[in-house]
Amino acid sequence: MKTRLCGRASKLYTIFNTPLPHGTGTLAKKEAIRYHFNTMATLVIKSFPEELHAKLKAMAAAHRRSVTQETIHLIETALTSEEETARVGEPSTSYWATRKLLPEYEALLKSGALTSETDSAIGLSEERDAR
Numbered sequence: 001m002k003t004r005l006c007g008r009a010s011k012l013y014t015i016f017n018t019p020l021p022h023g024t025g026t027l028a029k030k031e032a033i034r035y036h037f038n039t040m041a042t043l044v045i046k047s048f049p050e051e052l053h054a055k056l057k058a059m060a061a062a063h064r065r066s067v068t069q070e071t072i073h074l075i076e077t078a079l080t081s082e083e084e085t086a087r088v089g090e091p092s093t094s095y096w097a098t099r100k101l102l103p104e105y106e107a108l109l110k111s112g113a114l115t116s117e118t119d120s121a122i123g124l125s126e127e128r129d130a131r
Contacts, residue, residue, distance in 0.1 A: 056071065059074075
């Protein structure tokens with residue numbers, strides 16, 4: 001019975017069962033496996049603005065990097081700073097968390113008038129169905 005393989009498994013099967021020319025040994029197979037299975041991810045950005053690309057090229061040239069290296073550096077920097085910001089502001093210190101409420105609204109919150117046992121989505125759905 002013949003087993004049918006797909007994707008990476010079929011590539012691996014092909015690599016291991018393909019005879020190599022005389023003089024090439026397991027090193028060539030290891031390199032082929034490394035190429036097929038350890039390649040880095042690719043990012044494709046469609047409709048990238050020309051002026052932004054020009055700025056990116058200029059920044060890359062100023063830092064003596066390729067456009068790809070500069071893009072990776074900028075993404076790493078942005079993600080690292082985003083993680084640090086998230087860690088620093090553990091209890092949310094955003095405007096919405098610390099804003100001063102109107103006295104009328106604050107009184108309604110304290111009285112419990114705005115809390116309900118049912119989900120607001122259910123109430124909206126019931127109201128729509130009643131129309």
